[in-house]
Amino acid sequence: MWNRTHARALFSTLIAVVALGAACAKKPAPQAQTPPPPPAAEPPARPTVNLQASPTFIQRGQSTTLTWSSTNATSLTLSPGIGAVAAEGKQTLSPTEATTYTITATGPGGSADASVRVSVTVPPPPAPSAHEPTLQELFDKEVKDAYFDYDKADIRADARDALSQTAQFLRSYPQMKVVVEGHCDERGSTEYNLALGDRRAAAAKQFLVSLGIPADRLETVSYGKERPFCSASNEACWQQNRRAHFVMGK
Amino acid sequence: MKNVRILYPCLSVFIFGLICVFSASPAAAQDWFRTGTGLGVSKARVAVADFAPKSPAAQPMAVEFSDVVRNDLDFSGILDLVSKSYNPLQTPASPAEVDFKAWSDGPASSQLLAFGSLSADGSSLEISAWLNDVRNSSLPPVIGKVYRGAATDAQVRAFAHQFADEIIGKLSGGLPGIAATQIAFVSNRTGNKEIWAMDYDGENQHPLTQIHTISLTPRWSPDATRIAFTCYAQPGSSSVLTAQICIYSTASNRLISWPRFQGTNSSPAWSPDGSQLMFMSSMYGNPELFITDTSGARPKRLTYSNGANTSPSFNPKTGQQVAFVSDRGGIPQLYTMNADGTSQSKIDLPDMGYVIDPAWSPNGQLLAFSWRRPSGNYDLYVMEIVTHQLVELTRDAGRNERPSWAPDGRHLVFESTRTGTRQIWSMLADGTSARQLTKQGQNESPNWSPK
Structure with missing residues (x-):
């Protein structure tokens, strides 16, 4: 209630101020009397x-x-x-x-x-030609290594899938030769792991042959535990090292 | 002479000592215990006087000679070396100068004294060395030797090893000393695994091969003139390097050509007469054992199994038995067979677990190997072949693998990770007196030269 009364008073004041301002603007200015201009000479032509x-x-x-x-x-x-x-x-x-x-x-x-x-x-820079993957890049993308259980050279279910994908790739490049490397984890002797790596490489090769890849395209080599992919002493690392690894042949 | 003669049984008692421990401990297979050398027999107490230099310039070589002899005698394990600090303050240059009583009384209390003189005139070296019984001054010297050669540190060390071996031979009743032997091994210190060799005490480490691939598993030929090993080389027309057998001649310091085979070829072992090599090969598919003459011609297949067969080791005494590793039963275990492949049978041990690296002792009675029992790490064991009694040689000291016997049958060299890196160690065959021989890089697969 108090607020409304207050607002009304403020409004009345504003009206009064505006009315006063308008009255001032309308006050007439004094008018000066100017003589008519003399007749001008012919002006030079504009450029x-x-x-x-x-x-x-x-x-x-x-x-x-x-x-x-x-x-x-x-x-x-x-x-x-x-x-x-x-x-x-x-x-x-x-x-x-x-x-x-x-x-x-x-x-x-x-x-x-x-x-x-x-x-x-500005002429556009030469358009980047669409990137054509190299054969090595395709190989690295499509060819899958096969992993093995401890002390085993048997092809596991996941290795079966990996090798099937590898075989599919190899079928599309019938001239390509491949090296199958057998690798082992650090446990066991150098000698035993050379033998085990040989069996893993042979098992992977055999599986590819069973999928129709000619044996003469596949060379095997065992590195035993000499060329590990991972050097920690734990199962995650050991699993990385128990594999048949594929390398594009020269 | 009589006193010395009494000492002869010491060494033969060593082997018996080991066996006595085996037979006296039927529950030994499960228990951790240590054995002693020459159990129940007091060892000869030997002092080595500082050799007398004939000139001030010869002083450093005289010191080195005395130290090497002391070190060799101490490591032999067959005698009781008098601590140098107990030596009387005299350096006798000849038997006439020996104060016998000073050496036989306490604290030295020695029975035998090695002493002598060394002269070096810049180019030539002459060492006079004696071993005397100091408890009986009337006896002639047990050993009296003169060594002449070039005045080099290497020659001083070589003569010291020879003299130590003379002493050990006398005190052991004829068993060979090993101070002049060598150890072949694999080292990666140049960046690649190559074959190296060193003196038995770890001195004089030097590379033999520079193949720049991977070289593994060196094995000395029985006459110590060649080393067979696993190398990576090209078989035939293939561009792929595969594991092959290589042979290095220590006489001509070069590789001797040897046939290349299909598949993986590794782990060569010499027959004790040096006429044949047994090795693992997958030339026909599966990794099996083959035997061939030393030319590598017409290898004959010895094993037929579904697993891996490798790490052959001949019985050096007979040449007729071979121990090897096979996983035909599921995991790597020890097997024996005749050298012609017949009579293959598994060596049954009280636990399962990995068993690898068999090494047959020179006398044919003991088999050393590495065993990872279900409860432990890879540790070295010695088994008596006849009784299957076991002695555990290492425990709680990293991975211990690849034992190889010294020709005296009383020392082993092996690889251990007990310092955090893989290094070569030697010890007495009862597991005592372990000594680290290598420190640089990673070192593995030691093999003791047969002579």
């Missing part, structure tokens, strides 16, 4: 100027020709960067970026100007 560019679109490195003509001008200035020019003329330029050329004609009758814009397009 005219014309500027054209041909072509107006260039690629960076190409050139364009500016052509201009003028009347009633005593001096002509072409900008940017060129300066005084004759009343008529042409000039070949190779702007490196879009430029608006302006020619200003000045004479006794005043001045005039004309402008022309030359657009410069």
Whole structure:
């Protein structure tokens, strides 16, 4: 209730102030009496100027020709960067970026100007040709290693899938030769692991042969525990090292 | 002479000592215990005097000679070396200068004294060395030797090893000393695994091969003139390097050509007469054992199994039995067979677990191997072939693998990870006196030269 009363009072005050302001603005200014102008002499002709560019679109490195003509001008200035020019003329330029050329004609009758814009397009960099994967990249992507259980050279279910995918790839490159490397984890003797790695490589090769890959495309080598993929002493690492690894033949 | 003669049984008692321990401990297979050498027999107490330099310039070589002899005698395990700090303050250059009483009384309390003199005139070296019974001054020297050669440190060490071997031979009743032997091994210290060799005490480590691939499993020929090993080489027209047998001549310091076979070929072992090599090969598919003459011609297949067969070791005494590793039963275990492949049978041990690296002792009675029992790490064991009694040689000291016997049958060299890296160690065959021989890089697969 108190608020409403207060607001109403404020509103009344505002009305009063506005009304007072309007009254002030309407107060009439005193009028000065001016004499009519004398008749003027014939004025000098105004200069005219014309500027054209041909072509107006260039690629960076190409050139364009500016052509201009003028009347009633005593001096002509072409900008940017060129300066005084004759009343008529042409000039070949190779702007490196879009430029608006302006020619200003000045004479006794005043001045005039004309402008022309030359657009410069930057040639696109040679389009990146669509990336063609190399054979090695395809090999690395498609060929899957086969992993083995501890002390075993039997083809597990997951190895079966991996080798089937490998076989599919090898079928599409019938000329390709492949080295099948047998690897083992660090447990057991050097000698025993050389033998075990040999059995793993042979088992992987045998499986590929059973899928139709000719045996003479597949060479085996055992590295035992001599070329580990992973060097920690834990099962995750050991599993990485128990495998038949494929390398594209030379 | 009489006193010395009494000492002869010491060494033969060593082997008997081991066997006595085996037979006296029927529950030995499960128990951890240590054996002693020469049990119940007091060992000869030997002092080595500092050798007398004939000139001030010869002093360093005289010190080195004395130290090497002391080290060799100490490591022999067959005698009781008098601590150098107990030595009387005299350096006798000849028998006439020996103060017998000073050496036989306490604290030295020695029975025998090695002493002598060394002269080096810049280019030539002459060492006079004696071994005397100091408890009986009327006896002639047990050993009196003169060594002459080039005045180099290597020659001083070589003569010291020879003299130590003379002493050990006398005290052991004829068993060979090993101070002049060598150990072949694999080291990666150049970046690739190559075959290296060193003196039996770890001195003079040097590479033999520079093949720059992977070289493994060196084995000395019985006459110590060649080393057969596993190398990676091209078989025939293939571009792929595969495991092959290579042979290095220590006489001509070069590789001797040997046939290449299909598949993986590794782990060569010489027959004790040096006429044949047994090795693992997958030339026909599965990794099996083959035997061939030393030319490598017409290898004959010995095993037929579904598993891997490798790591052959001949009985050096008979040449007729071979121990090897096979996983035909599921995991790697020890088997024996005749050298012609007949009579293959498994060696039954009280636990399961990996059993690898068989090494037959020179006298044919003991088999050393590495065994990872279900409860433990890879540890070295010695088994008496006849009774299957076991002695555990290592425990709680990293992985211990690849034992190889010294020709005296009383020392083993092996690889151990007990320092955190894989290194070569030697010890007495009862598991005592372990010594680290290599420190640089990773070192493995030691093989003690037969002479």
